[in-house]
Amino acid sequence: MNFGTLADIETRGKTVLVRVDFNSPIDPSSNTILDDKRFREHVPTLQALEDARVVVIAHQSRPGKKDFTTLAAHADKLERLLGMPVTYVDDIIGSCAKRAVYDSHPGDVVLLENVRFSAEENLSLKPEEGAKTHLVRKLAAMADLCVYDAFGTAHRSQPTITGLPYAMKTVAGLLMEKEVAMLSKVFTSAPRPVTFVLGGTKVDDSIAVAGNVLANKTADKIAVIGVVANVFYLAKGIDIGEPSRNLIRTLGYDGEVAKAKVILDSYPDKVLLPEYVAVKEQDERKEYPILTIPKDCPILDMGTDSIVQFSRELAASGSIVFNGPAGVFEEAKFASGTFELLRAAANAEFSVCGGGHTAAVIEQLGLEPQYSHLSTGGGACIEFLTGKKLPAIAALEESWKKFGN
């Protein structure tokens, strides 16, 4: 790693900005946080800074979305997990925020308001431009050092992600370090054969990952499930029925069919597609071979024979990267593909999972201890696995060149 870490800096008595990713599913009607995995994962970094004045910067959702809200509930959640008071300020760079930081003492934690309430944070800017924003200049003036721990947002280039490291000495926090170390193993030391299981609804990301990891030989096989599989069926000329075709259109993925075809043509023996699907027919689960999918029933899971075949394939894999479910697991009748494949993947010597939905199911099934790593990143994890350098990592490296030692 070419960036600084907590081990490289002295924080005693210093004021330290810590950029975290607390962005979590929230029930907008009660402002309740529904999953606190990301909070739990940041606790070690915050605890390691116990001798500093800690100023936490975080975002929740995006402008225009229902769960774009203040961080009051996040402060309560953090207080409970840290077992100590957290001062929440409904301000980011104004006089209230500055006063709260100025009045704090070593050992205190201040949580600033949702940083995406600042219009500047919602701009996608080059790091050097981000460093010049009012937001970054004022935040940097409040502190001596910055710790970047927000792996889940590392694929964005927004001012507090890539601008802050250009404006002040910034090192990676413990979560960031762990994510980079664990996910890098996929490229360096993962036991062979390596199988990528790509499902869920983010078809464009999954197809980009599939193309890259097959081309650079990171993966030996790709198992496609969920909506991603439906796009591969279309690429093979298989009629998946009107409802499943409409879903692909609505999600804006018609253009992905041609890309799936290129992958199938280039790697005919390396792509595993379920031969059987489960559809919803008169409110019941019915299974069909892919050549006889009914025209008016949505595909909501893979069929049982394919679950057995894929589970065998996963059992023969040394490493498994799992991203996205096999079906609409939220409906009990269509959960078996996702549940069984996650169980099979848990037995691999090295198993990594990315994506909030998938990680939540793993926790629900009690499989977490069996996985080598559950990433806090959705988009960030999948982009890392394409082999691209994430903007936040590039900015951390630049910060270390500029300000380190």
Ligand SMILES: Nc1ncnc2c1ncn2[C@@H]1O[C@H](COP(=O)(O)OP(=O)(O)OP(=O)(O)O)[C@@H](O)[C@H]1O
């Ligand atoms: N065949 C299908 N038809 C419709 N929806 C599906 C199908 N298969 C999976 N899904 C849906 O995919 C969703 C999760 O996909 P997504 O790509 O968001 O997963 P993730 O990457 O684990 O989660 P996150 O977006 O939180 O990081 C689930 O809500 C599930 O119902």
Ligand SMILES: O=C(O)[C@H](O)COP(=O)(O)O
């Ligand atoms: O949950 C995420 O993927 C990160 O917090 C980034 O959020 P965004 O997709 O709204 O930028």
